[in-house]
Amino acid sequence: MRPSRFDAAALHDASVPAQVADGGTIPPARVAWRAFARDRSAVGGVIILLLLAVMAILADHIAPYNPRALLDPIRLKNVAPSLDFPFGTDQFSRDVLSRVIHGARVSLAVAFLSVIAAATVGTAYGAIAGYIGGWIDSAMMRFVDALLAIPRVLLLIAVATLWGKVDVVGLVVLLGVTGWFGVSRLVRSLVIGASEDEFVTAARALGAGHIRILTLHILPQVASPVLVAATLAIGNVVVIESGLTFLGMGVPQDTPSWGGLFRDGMDAYTAHWWVPLFTGVALVATVLAANLVADGLRQALSPRQLPAR
Amino acid sequence: MTQLPLLTVSDLRTYFYTGAGVARAVDGVSFDIAAGETLGIVGESGCGKSVTALSILRLIQRPGRIEPGSRILFEGQDLLTLDDAGIRRVRGNRIAMIFQEPMTALNPVFTVGDQIAEVARVHASASRRDAWSRAVEMLTLVGIPAPAERASQYPHQLSGGMRQRVLIAMALVMNPALIIADEPTTALDVTIQAQILELLADLQQRLGTSIAMITHDLGVIAEVASRVVVMYGGEVVEEARVETLFAEPHHPYTEGLLHAMPRVGRRQERLAVIPGNVPPPTAWPTGCRFRDRCAYAWERCEREHPPLYHIGAGHVSRCHLADEPERRTPKRTAATATATAVSVGGGPA
Amino acid sequence: MRRFILRRLLHGVAVIFIATTLSFFLVHLAPGDPFSSSLESLATDPRVLAARRAAYGLDRPLAEQYVRFLTRLVTGDLGPSILAAGPAEDALAAAIPNTLVLMGTALALGLIAGVALGAWQAMRVGSRADRAVDTASLVVASLPEFWLGLLLLLLLAGKFRLFPTGGATDYMHDLMSPGERIVDRLRHLALPALTLALLSAASIARYQRAALLDVLPQDYVRTARAKGVGERQLVWRHALRNALVPTIVLVGLSLPALLGGAVFVERVFAWPGMGRLAADAYDARDYPIVLGATLVGTALVTIGGIATDVLHAIVDPRVRSR
Numbered sequence: 017m018r019p020s021r022f023d024a025a026a027l028h029d030a031s032v033p034a035q036v037a038d039g040g041t042i043p044p045a046r047v048a049w050r051a052f053a054r055d056r057s058a059v060g061g062v063i064i065l066l067l068l069a070v071m072a073i074l075a076d077h078i079a080p081y082n083p084r085a086l087l088d089p090i091r092l093k094n095v096a097p098s099l100d101f102p103f104g105t106d107q108f109s110r111d112v113l114s115r116v117i118h119g120a121r122v123s124l125a126v127a128f129l130s131v132i133a134a135a136t137v138g139t140a141y142g143a144i145a146g147y148i149g150g151w152i153d154s155a156m157m158r159f160v161d162a163l164l165a166i167p168r169v170l171l172l173i174a175v176a177t178l179w180g181k182v183d184v185v186g187l188v189v190l191l192g193v194t195g196w197f198g199v200s201r202l203v204r205s206l207v208i209g210a211s212e213d214e215f216v217t218a219a220r221a222l223g224a225g226h227i228r229i230l231t232l233h234i235l236p237q238v239a240s241p242v243l244v245a246a247t248l249a250i251g252n253v254v255v256i257e258s259g260l261t262f263l264g265m266g267v268p269q270d271t272p273s274w275g276g277l278f279r280d281g282m283d284a285y286t287a288h289w290w291v292p293l294f295t296g297v298a299l300v301a302t303v304l305a306a307n308l309v310a311d312g313l314r315q316a317l318s319p320r321q322l323p324a325r
Numbered sequence: 326m327t328q329l330p331l332l333t334v335s336d337l338r339t340y341f342y343t344g345a346g347v348a349r350a351v352d353g354v355s356f357d358i359a360a361g362e363t364l365g366i367v368g369e370s371g372c373g374k375s376v377t378a379l380s381i382l383r384l385i386q387r388p389g390r391i392e393p394g395s396r397i398l399f400e401g402q403d404l405l406t407l408d409d410a411g412i413r414r415v416r417g418n419r420i421a422m423i424f425q426e427p428m429t430a431l432n433p434v435f436t437v438g439d440q441i442a443e444v445a446r447v448h449a450s451a452s453r454r455d456a457w458s459r460a461v462e463m464l465t466l467v468g469i470p471a472p473a474e475r476a477s478q479y480p481h482q483l484s485g486g487m488r489q490r491v492l493i494a495m496a497l498v499m500n501p502a503l504i505i506a507d508e509p510t511t512a513l514d515v516t517i518q519a520q521i522l523e524l525l526a527d528l529q530q531r532l533g534t535s536i537a538m539i540t541h542d543l544g545v546i547a548e549v550a551s552r553v554v555v556m557y558g559g560e561v562v563e564e565a566r567v568e569t570l571f572a573e574p575h576h577p578y579t580e581g582l583l584h585a586m587p588r589v590g591r592r593q594e595r596l597a598v599i600p601g602n603v604p605p606p607t608a609w610p611t612g613c614r615f616r617d618r619c620a621y622a623w624e625r626c627e628r629e630h631p632p633l634y635h636i637g638a639g640h641v642s643r644c645h646l647a648d649e650p651e652r653r654t655p656k657r658t659a660a661t662a663t664a665t666a667v668s669v670g671g672g673p674a
Numbered sequence: 675m676r677r678f679i680l681r682r683l684l685h686g687v688a689v690i691f692i693a694t695t696l697s698f699f700l701v702h703l704a705p706g707d708p709f710s711s712s713l714e715s716l717a718t719d720p721r722v723l724a725a726r727r728a729a730y731g732l733d734r735p736l737a738e739q740y741v742r743f744l745t746r747l748v749t750g751d752l753g754p755s756i757l758a759a760g761p762a763e764d765a766l767a768a769a770i771p772n773t774l775v776l777m778g779t780a781l782a783l784g785l786i787a788g789v790a791l792g793a794w795q796a797m798r799v800g801s802r803a804d805r806a807v808d809t810a811s812l813v814v815a816s817l818p819e820f821w822l823g824l825l826l827l828l829l830l831a832g833k834f835r836l837f838p839t840g841g842a843t844d845y846m847h848d849l850m851s852p853g854e855r856i857v858d859r860l861r862h863l864a865l866p867a868l869t870l871a872l873l874s875a876a877s878i879a880r881y882q883r884a885a886l887l888d889v890l891p892q893d894y895v896r897t898a899r900a901k902g903v904g905e906r907q908l909v910w911r912h913a914l915r916n917a918l919v920p921t922i923v924l925v926g927l928s929l930p931a932l933l934g935g936a937v938f939v940e941r942v943f944a945w946p947g948m949g950r951l952a953a954d955a956y957d958a959r960d961y962p963i964v965l966g967a968t969l970v971g972t973a974l975v976t977i978g979g980i981a982t983d984v985l986h987a988i989v990d991p992r993v994r995s996r
Contacts, residue, residue, distance in 0.1 A: 158685075158688060158689075158692070159692060161685075161689055162688070162689040162690075162691075162692035162693050162696070163692075163693075163696070164930065165689050165690075165693060165930065165972050165975050165976050165979065166693050166696075166930070166968060166971070166972045166975075167930040167931070167933040167934050167937075167968075167971045167972070167975060168930060168931070168934055169933070169934030169937050169938075169949075170933070170934070170937065170949075170952060170967055170968045170971045170972075171968060173937075173952050173953065173955075173956050173964060173967075173968075174697070174700065174964045174965060174967075174968045175700065176956060177955065177956045177959060177960070177961060177964040178700060178961065178964075251816070255818040256934075258818060258820075259818065259819075259820055259937075259938050262820055262938070262941075263937075263938070263941060263953050263956070264953075264956070264957060265956055278820065278821075278824075282824070282942075289828060292821070292824050296818070296821040296824075296825070299818055299821060300813070300816055300817055300818070300821070303816040303817075303818070304812070304813060304816040307812065307815075307816050308812075382900055384896065384899060384900060409904075409905075413902045413903075413904060414902065415902070416899070416900055416901060416902035417900060417901035417902035417903075418902055421900070421901075422900040424893060424896070424897060424900075426893055429892065429893035429894060430893045430894055430896075430897045431894055431897065432894040432895075432897075432898070432912055432915075432916070433894070433916070433990070433991070433992055434915050434916055434919075434989060434990055434991060435915075443898075443901065443903070444901050444902070447901065447902050447903055448902060479991045479992070481991075481992050492897070495897075495901065
């Protein structure tokens with residue numbers, strides 16, 4: 017149970033909507049940026065994420081070997097970490113370092129894309145519900161409550177069982193479709209809070225239409241908390257995807273991914289500890305970085321941080 | 326006065342060590358309170374009156390610190406030299422405090438009765454039942470109807486005025502010798518304000534408690550205080566009996582406060598204001614701290630920090646005009662200075 | 675208070691109903707049906723398959739199937755399990771208690787440790803100890819469950835042989851004396867529960883510390899101090915009770931994720947719970963069990979959510995009137 021990773025709980029963190037609803041203003045980008053830059057752990061997190069991203073994009077050029085190549089199934093099988101193979105080789109004599117590097121590509125891409133999808137859907141849903149209000153809002157939210165109650169992992173297993181094997185695209189869609197619930201709740205409460213703000217009433221009195229009010233006045237307030245939530249979600253989804261692949265239902269087995277590496281390494285973990293260890297380090301680094309960045313963002317964008325003038 | 330005062334504050338200095346510098350919130354304040362009297366402490370926000378009150382009960386937290394050299398004598402002891410257990414025995418027991426915001430001063434998850442009863446349990450080791458009946462007794466004392474039922478309610482179920490009464494009840498449980506009331510009526514509307522003040526005055530008469538009434542509202546002072554201390558810039562700038570203060574104010578700040586008070590029945594085109602702003606406590610001006618806003622200031626005021634001059638019986642003033650009264654001719658007009666309306670009688674501190 | 679509980683119960687029922695309906699449509703939107711892709715089905719005569727489909731009413735209109743689905747569900751009939759070679763509900767019924775034991779233990783341990791740690795930190799905020807624990811809890815809270823589980827398995831069970839490597843009981847369990855049996859169960863429970871508990875404790879501690887730091891400067895704490903209440907009482911009675919509120923809310927919201935984590939941990943430690951059953955059912959394409967697990971999981975989470983809401987109302991009286 018990790019509130020820093022669990023979508024709904026972190027998103028439900030009452031302090032975020034309350035701060036905005038209390039009439040605090042989100043600090044302007046420049047002020048927030050400076051505050052963020054001063055937070056060393058947050059900057060560290062950004063650097064780690066950037067390094068991982070670069071590693072993922074340039075995987076073909078950085079990886080010393082082809083991740084799928086069986087280098088020498090007889091002699092180079094299960095080699096412990098050494099100068100030639102810094103992360104060792106697995107039971108099929110594939111270089112673990114190259115597999116970890118390529119694995120980053122799949123894992124990060126899946127996480128990133130699915131989080132974007134989920135954030136978009138969730139924001140739209142929550143904004144509509146919060147803005148319209150009334151029984152439509154109640155109905156929409158009750159629906160989301162039900163969806164939130166279903167444990168995400170079980171839902172994913174259920175869908176994967178019923179729909180057969182999923183490829184990477186399918187996985188992104190699946191993760192996106194199961195991940196928007198928490199965001200919608202967050203956005204809904206933010207939109208409700210913002211709708212009651214006086215400048216919205218003023219804009220309405222001046223004759224502004226709904227679309228204009230939503231996009232100009234309300235959505236900017238929503239952007240920062242959603243950004244924080246999305247950053248946390250990236251870390252969360254990377255782990256879920258790895259876990260699913262570990263269970264056998266995520267990324268197809270021939271594609272190198274971190275979860276797949278775990279699965280391969282699981283069988284002989286006592287003897288060949290380097291496979292799960294290094295993969296784990298990569299995973300933990302990603303999650304940690306995402307958490308640090310999210311924490312930093314939350315602090316920098318927090319209305320309470322503004323000095324009293 | 327032949328009787329020893331109940332409380333003597335002597336050269337109290339409370340400084341806050343912040344990133345922006347050392348804030349000398351209270352910078353050498355001294356006054357007495359006699360048994361059974363109500364002392365008013367008046368001044369605008371930033372003058373140090375609340376910090377003074379908190380210092381008496383040693384409720385100052387980091388980064389604030391009561392500086393060595395300060396003394397607070399009460400019932401024969403210097404409160405500042407007591408150990409933790411000692412000061413805890415005084416808090417809520419011999420000296421009780423009433424805070425400004427009844428909304429937030431009560432714990433939302435405990436019943437009102439429980440919170441009042443806690444004082445008896447802490448200081449008198451009372452059993453739950455005894456403490457509870459004492460709590461109901463106190464609620465009756467402060468005039469809350471149906472006290473037994475109210476005691477089982479939670480703060481959010483009571484109105485602001487009632488919550489303030491609860492705070493007063495909490496302060497009275499151990500029949501303290503001194504009650505420090507920090508802006509007890511500021512957050513309430515005017516009719517409730519009158520009721521609370523009446524209650525305090527009544528209680529004082531019946532129980533003989535001394536009260537230190539801290540406020541920015543001269544109207545409140547006029548109603549309940551017998552003596553007044555005016556604070557500005559972390560210092561006492563004037564002290565007098567209440568009648569004297571209103572009839573013959575000496576310090577220009579006090580003068581300004583009185584003029585700024587709107588009076589019913591007087592035709593006024595504009596509200597009089599004291600020009601300028603309170604300087605930040607990290608950088609008090611040299612010499613007299615009020616000089617930048619004073620209509621009479623001259624070069625001595627910048628050079629020499631005025632001591633408390635003796636004006637009359639029980640009347641002191643920290644102003645060089647006591648020494649050179651002929652200088653009391655205004656040099657600035659309201660039109661040439663920026664205005665800061667001194668909030669009187671209705672605005673938050 | 676009673677009305678509050680009633681409202682929450684109704685809300686819970688509505689949630690379970692919606693989730694059930696969703697599951698139904700999920701099944702029927704899927705390509706094929708329970709009989710089209712299992713290995714067994716592929717080998718069977720299509721006419722026999724058609725007969726089976728008719729027996730299950732799969733050729734009837736959707737609305738009718740839905741009603742049948744609901745009525746079967748009410749009686750606890752989840753359908754035949756391929757994996758367990760028997761009714762799916764029996765397999766699940768055997769597995770659920772194990773998951774409950776695991777989650778319950780982990781939650782209890784994590785909550786106690788997390789709250790205590792968070793309070794301990796808040797009382798020493800800014801000190802080296804506080805900052806060290808803060809960093810440690812951040813790292814631990816970021817660990818994936820299966821990785822931490824594997825790590826503990828490797829070290830404590832593999833290398834140091836302090837604990838067994840999996841399962842819920844030893845194969846000689848039935849031959850042991852009652853006392854030995856309890857110890858045996860506890861030894862097997864220890865590592866999986868510890869894995870989940872560590873993760874919970876880390877994040878609860880962080881949350882609790884922040885909540886306490888929010889509460890400690892509040893006016894009512896100052897009032898209590900002015901009444902003469904000692905510092906320790908201030909933290910543990912006055913402040914903590916208020917600071918527990920967001921933690922309780924958090925626990926309620928995190929139950930789905932806790933169950934998800936249990937799925938992975940059960941796989942790593944071969945713990946015979948619902949999660950492992952579901953994962954195995956995926957491999958065997960066993961629809962009834964997978965769906966059943968999802969529904970049961972939802973129901974458990976919902977009940978847990980109601981329980982935490984009630985607890986919330988007990989601790990914070992302001993909530994009762996909402």
